[in-house]
Amino acid sequence: MKAEDVQGDLTEVLFTREEIEAKIAELAAAVDADYRGRDVLLVGVLKGAVMVMADLCRALKGQYPMDWMAVSSYGSGTKSSGVVRILKDLDTDLSGRDVLIVEDIIDSGLTLSWLRANLQSRRAASVEICALLRKPEAAKTAIDVRYVGWDIPNEFVVGYGLDYAEKYRNLDCIATLAPHVYE
Ligand SMILES: O=P(O)(O)OC[C@H]1O[C@H](OP(=O)(O)OP(=O)(O)O)[C@H](O)[C@@H]1O
Ligand code: HPA
Numbered sequence: 001m002k003a004e005d006v007q008g009d010l011t012e013v014l015f016t017r018e019e020i021e022a023k024i025a026e027l028a029a030a031v032d033a034d035y036r037g038r039d040v041l042l043v044g045v046l047k048g049a050v051m052v053m054a055d056l057c058r059a060l061k062g063q064y065p066m067d068w069m070a071v072s073s074y075g076s077g078t079k080s081s082g083v084v085r086i087l088k089d090l091d092t093d094l095s096g097r098d099v100l101i102v103e104d105i106i107d108s109g110l111t112l113s114w115l116r117a118n119l120q121s122r123r124a125a126s127v128e129i130c131a132l133l134r135k136p137e138a139a140k141t142a143i144d145v146r147y148v149g150w151d152i153p154n155e156f157v158v159g160y161g162l163d164y165a166e167k168y169r170n171l172d173c174i175a176t177l178a179p180h181v182y183e
């Protein structure tokens with residue numbers, strides 16, 4: 001789906017499909033430079049990170065096994081509840097493993113700070129984070145993020161995996177959602 005297919009619902013396209021592709025290639029080069037040749041597990045966070053993971057892993061040159069978790073802190077709205085629930089856990093034993101969490105967005109930071117602590121408690125050797133988007137003004141907790149695509153303003157965004165009430169995930173760009181859609 002393209003921006004013109006849901007134009008009235010969006011206020012601005014922040015990043016086009018081409019810009020996202022170029023950014024993913026940059027992130028992949030940085031990850032390869034640090035990790036290629038090591039046994040690193042990519043952990044994708046469902047469902048938002050599906051697109052990032054699908055494109056990032058194909059842009060990587062090394063071998064990177066992957067696993068998935070589903071956690072939820074947003075319910076169906078635009079505000080984080082701060083309460084994180086595991087909806088689907090990893091299949092992989094993390095003890096002694098280097099882990100790279102792949103995420104679409106860091107908003108309040110509550111999901112990832114909880115998730116990183118959770119994975120560290122499973123005796124992972126290291127847990128780093130790669131996130132395509134981050135909202136610095138929305139941060140409710142400080143997180144050390146090794147790879148970030150873009151810092152964005154504190155507005156609700158959709159597309160490229162990011163949803164509002166399960167819609168817009170299949171938009172090929174990233175755009176701000178018009179307030180009339182969720183108010
Ligand atoms: O920094 P935070 O404020 O915690 O927000 C970030 C989290 O919110 C979104 O997930 P969501 O719970 O909406 O689930 P989804 O990935 O299935 O869309 C997103 O994918 C992150 O996991
Ligand atoms: O801006 C956002 N858009 C979609 N999902 C999200 N989850 C946290 N922040 C966002």
